[in-house]
Every structure is written in structure tokens, then in C-alpha cells.
Amino acid sequence: MSFWIAVAVLSAITLFLLAAPLWRKNKEEGERADYELNVFKDQLKELDRDLERGLINQAEAETARVEIQRRLLAADEKRGKTTISGQKIGAGTLIVSTVIGLGLVAGSLALYLKIGMPGYEDVPFASRDLQKERQMASSEGMAAEIAQLKKHLEDEPGDVDGWMLLGRTLRLTGRPAEAVDAYRSAVKASERHPSVLADFAESKIYASEGQVDDETFSALKEAVDNDPSQMKARFYLGFAKMKTQDYAGAIQEWTDLAAMAPKEIGWLAQVNEQIDMAAKAGNLNRDDFKPSAQALVLSKQFELQWEEEKKQRQEQASQTSGPSQADMEAASEMTPEEREEMIRGMVEKLADRLKENPNDIEGWKRLAKVYMVLGEKDKALEARNKVKELSGS
Known part of the structure; x- marks a missing residue:
């Protein structure tokens, strides 16, 4: 009973x-879902840039990319189901x-009466294959997300980021042939953008287990011709030339790539190994190959760009790390009014920086604390609300 x-x-x-x-009432959840989609897409692009600059390795990038993709798919599902209505x-x-x-x-009760067993004991935890259960759940969940993304792309076939995301997801789930089709659609939607062509060619090489056909070679050549700074395309173009026994062409491509890349980047050692392999296979001397004039110009441009980015990161770190020792010594000699003015100036700098980088959750936390110390409760509350928004709580 x-x-x-x-x-x-x-x-x-x-x-x-x-x-x-x-x-x-629906509180405009659709707008929030659109915002989350844009954030996750920006994170994917930033992840690719970090990987290209060597700030993270391939394994770390793939792990982070899968997690961002899951969140992006969830946000897209949320956007599709939400309607803005207050009626x-x-x-x-x-x-x-x-x-x-x-x-x-x-219906559930009828089904339970038919096949259920009231009072029957559960399967002991120790006897369950939890790893297998997790793998099955992950596989089923990913299949549903892929199907949902495909449906989204049927409605918006011009969504380049969506096609790229589908291609990466299909590759990660062991469906390389379908991944090639997704990347091909991305090439069309992007009007043959060089970076998309490079990803398309890479997917074809993986799907064919290292083989290079005419379509792959042409895509790589087109990508490098239209944008010589495409490092991924240069690497695979060298690989394609080596496959066709154009060892000198492969060495030249990789020599240019090595000249363009920052010296501390992780994959540079792999490029040098490929040069040695091509030189040995073609009975050539790698020292006879020098970077082209184009590669040297691009090298200087990349060097300036990376130095500027490094400087910006250092400035950002100094802005968020609090006052320096010199600031502390200067503050000790100030009057209370001067100290408060200095503090407010630092707070304004932090607030201005957060306007340019609104996703810095740690910055918003610091800003909320400072506003509380200054007695500006309304501004502190706004900063705390921003923290809640970014953390999803």
C-alpha cells in the first residue's frame, strides 16, 4: 500500500x-542563449589562435575544444526551444x-506494471561496469547533439562556425568521412576562406589515412597562395609534396614555415624532423635550403605581432595584480584624500578594462570587492550580478 x-x-x-x-513568464532567455553562443564561438576561435601560437599543445586544445563544443551545442538547443513571450x-x-x-x-505506470518488478533489489554498485556505462552515455549524448547541430545547419546553411564545429565533432567521434562533408560545406559557406580550406584538407588527409589526392593538394595550394601566413596549410602542403616525392618542394615549404614560427613553439621540432626525413628520402642537404623572401617578411610581421600580444598580456597582468611596491610607498606619503583619489583612479582603470574584456570573471570579483570597500553598494551589486551571469549561477 x-x-x-x-x-x-x-x-x-x-x-x-x-x-x-x-x-x-519567459524572461527573454533567447537573448541569453544567443549571448552564450557568441561567447563559446569566440572561445573556439581563441583556442585555435592559442594552439597556433604554441601557448597550448594539441592534446590540451582537443580536450578544451570538446568541452566548449558541448556547451555550444547545449546553448544552441536552449536558443531553439526558447520563445520571448510574456503572455x-x-x-x-x-x-x-x-x-x-x-x-x-x-503510460509509465502501465509500462511499469507490465515489465517492472516492485521490490526487486537494485544491481550492486560494485558489479556494474561504470566505464562502459559512461562511454555509452557519452556516445548517445554526442549523437543527439550531432543530430541537433545538423538540423540547425539545415535552417542556416551559411553558418561557417556551425559547419566547422560539426566537422570537428564528427572527427572526434570516429566519423571521418562525414567530417569531410561537413568541412566541404564550410568551405562553400566561407567562400573558400584559406583557414577553412586548410581544415578541409586536413580532414581529408585524416579520412584517407595519410593519402593525398588532387582535391586535397589543390585546396592546400589555394590556401597558401591566397594567404601565405596560413601555417597549417603550409605544413600540410609540405606533407602533400613529400607524398608525391617532391622532396625539395617539401623541404622548402617546411623551411619557410620554420622561419615564420616563433622559436619556442612546440611543433617546431616536428617540422625539423620532417625536413630531415625529406632530405634523407631525396638524398638532399637541408642546409642548401634557405627561407624565401616572402617567409622572411612574414617572420618579421609575426614577430612584431607576437611581441605586441606579449606586451598586452603583461600590461593586463599588471592591471589585475593590484598596486606595485612603488604604488604602496607613494600611497603611504599621501593624505587620506589623495589616497582615495589614487584608489578611485585604479578602480576606474579596472572598470574600463572590463568594458573591453567583459568576460573576465576574476576582474569583476575584484571590482565588486573594491566598490564595497569604497561604500558604493549599487556598483558593487552590479559587479556581483555580472559575476553571477558569467558563472551561470
Whole structure:
């Protein structure tokens, strides 16, 4: 008897939970979902830039990319299901939702009576293959996300980032041929952008287990011709030339790439290994090959760019790390009014920086604390709300 009472109580709770969202106004969740989509897309682009500059290795990049992709797919699902409306639910809709809810409960109960076993003990935790269960759950979840992304791309075939995301996801889940098709669609949607061509060619090489056909070679050549700074395309173009036994051409491509790359980047050692292999296979001397004039010009440009980015990171770190020792010594000799003015100046700098980089959650936390110390509770509350928004809580 107690079992059926529990069933009735749980059914009532389930109906309430199912109906509750219908009684509340929608608070423009669609806009929030669009914002999250843009954030995750920016994170994917930043991840690719970090990988290209050698700030992270390939394994770290793939791990981070899968997590960002999962969140992006979840945000896209949220956007698709959300409607911006503040109207109350009509009586007809409420009746239909109630009938559906009751039907679900009744159907579940009938199914349980048919195949269920009340009172039957659960499977012991120790005897379960948890790793297999996790793999199955992950595989099923990823398949659903892929299907959802495909549906989104049917409605928006010009979404280049969506096609790229689908291609990466299909490759990670062991579906290389489908990944090639996704990247081919990305090439079309991007109007043959050089970086997309490089990813397309890479996917074809992986799908064919290292073989290079005419389409792959042409895509790589087109990418480098249109944008000589495409390092991924240069690497695979050298690989393609080596496959066709053009060892001198391969060495020249990789020599140019080595000249363009920063000296501390992790994959430079692999490039040098490839040069040695090509030189040995073609009976050539690698010292006879020098960087082209184009590669030397690009090298200088990249060097200036990376130095500027390094300087910006250092400036950002100094802005967020608090006052320096010189600032502390100067503050000790100030009057209370001068100290407060100095503090407010530092706070304004932090606030201005956060306007340019609004996703810096640690910066918002510091800003909230400082505003509380200064007694500006309204501004502190705004900063705390921004922290909650970024943390999703």
C-alpha cells in the first residue's frame, strides 16, 4: 500500500514540475542563449589562435575544444526551444498540458506494471561496469547533439562556425568521412576562406589515412597562395609534396614555415624532423635550403605581432595584480584624500578594462570587492550580478 501512495505523491509532484514552467513568464532567455553562443564561438576561435601560437599543445586544445563544443551545442538547443513571450498560458493550452502530463504518468505506470518488478533489489554498485556505462552515455549524448547541430545547419546553411564545429565533432567521434562533408560545406559557406580550406584538407588527409589526392593538394595550394601566413596549410602542403616525392618542394615549404614560427613553439621540432626525413628520402642537404623572401617578411610581421600580444598580456597582468611596491610607498606619503583619489583612479582603470574584456570573471570579483570597500553598494551589486551571469549561477 505504501508503494502506491509513494507513486501517487511522486506523480503529483511530477505533474506540478511539468506544469510550473507554463505558469511563469519567459524572461527573454533567447537573448541569453544567443549571448552564450557568441561567447563559446569566440572561445573556439581563441583556442585555435592559442594552439597556433604554441601557448597550448594539441592534446590540451582537443580536450578544451570538446568541452566548449558541448556547451555550444547545449546553448544552441536552449536558443531553439526558447520563445520571448510574456503572455499567460490560455485555458486550452493548460488543459492540453494537463492531459499530456496525466497520459505520461498513466503510460509509465502501465509500462511499469507490465515489465517492472516492485521490490526487486537494485544491481550492486560494485558489479556494474561504470566505464562502459559512461562511454555509452557519452556516445548517445554526442549523437543527439550531432543530430541537433545538423538540423540547425539545415535552417542556416551559411553558418561557417556551425559547419566547422560539426566537422570537428564528427572527427572526434570516429566519423571521418562525414567530417569531410561537413568541412566541404564550410568551405562553400566561407567562400573558400584559406583557414577553412586548410581544415578541409586536413580532414581529408585524416579520412584517407595519410593519402593525398588532387582535391586535397589543390585546396592546400589555394590556401597558401591566397594567404601565405596560413601555417597549417603550409605544413600540410609540405606533407602533400613529400607524398608525391617532391622532396625539395617539401623541404622548402617546411623551411619557410620554420622561419615564420616563433622559436619556442612546440611543433617546431616536428617540422625539423620532417625536413630531415625529406632530405634523407631525396638524398638532399637541408642546409642548401634557405627561407624565401616572402617567409622572411612574414617572420618579421609575426614577430612584431607576437611581441605586441606579449606586451598586452603583461600590461593586463599588471592591471589585475593590484598596486606595485612603488604604488604602496607613494600611497603611504599621501593624505587620506589623495589616497582615495589614487584608489578611485585604479578602480576606474579596472572598470574600463572590463568594458573591453567583459568576460573576465576574476576582474569583476575584484571590482565588486573594491566598490564595497569604497561604500558604493549599487556598483558593487552590479559587479556581483555580472559575476553571477558569467558563472551561470
